[in-house]
Amino acid sequence: MFEAQIKVTLKKTVADPQGQTIKHALESFGFASIDQVRMGKFITVTLKAKDSAAAKDESAKMCAKLLANPIIEDYSIEVKPL
């Protein structure tokens, strides 16, 4: 069994209103050093696969099909054995 940890983030070229708002809130608490805040999604999928390469491959298919919208989002996947 493997666990795929999938990060879905807005592309760098796409404005992120949530990240902007979080940045402003943090700054209002006195965190003056912030350059940028970007908001994304974190998804874990546990799955059966013959090895971690196969688990990663399967997870990438899930991202392409459903988990990310390629028009506005990028994704990254890390797989670890359970």
Added chain:
Amino acid sequence: MRFGVVVFPGSNCDQDCFDVIKNALKQDVEFIWHKTTSVDGFDCIIIPGGFSYGDYLRCGAIARFSPIMESVIKFANNGGLVIGICNGFQVLLEAGLLPGAMMRNTNLHFICKYVDLKVDATDTPFSSGYNKGQVIRIPIAHNEGNYYIDDKGLAELKKNDQIVFRYVENPNGAIDDIAGIVNKNRNVLGLMPHPERCSEKALGSDDGLVVFKSILKWLDDRK
């Protein structure tokens, strides 16, 4: 003419669309449950607003894989008229029937109010009853209406005159003030404002009825 209103779990503007077609437009209309696999016999398909599948993951992302959508995509690719309103627009974007994607409103608020729209394209089955440049008032009610498309896609939309409705005062950050677009073949419309909520004078405005009357005229002209 026979209209079909698709119903997903979480649709909540389906009854309004049904009512407008039946009582204001006086045409045949049926609900189509999302597990149905055929749209045979319908002249126009309406994907209504709401929160299909709770808007989980992304608005419209799960609904797009509902059994009914395969036949809606086929219907659209064969030239059938499809209109997606609000969440319906988001479903059509996710399904790839319309280009672009929807993001959260820039102010992060759910916005529910009447807005002024400018009609920029009247050469479509959905807007022929308006005058080019006419300003109409139609309500919006959404959290993710911030339309996004890359520069190349936007240039393509403009070149092909696919931008049908623009906000007079942009409420949500949508690129180029876009409120509604058609596909290249002009038989699929997606729009964030709700024409079905202002199609009877008793409700304060019937500016939206022109969308449905335009559809009917287009269908009548071809029968």
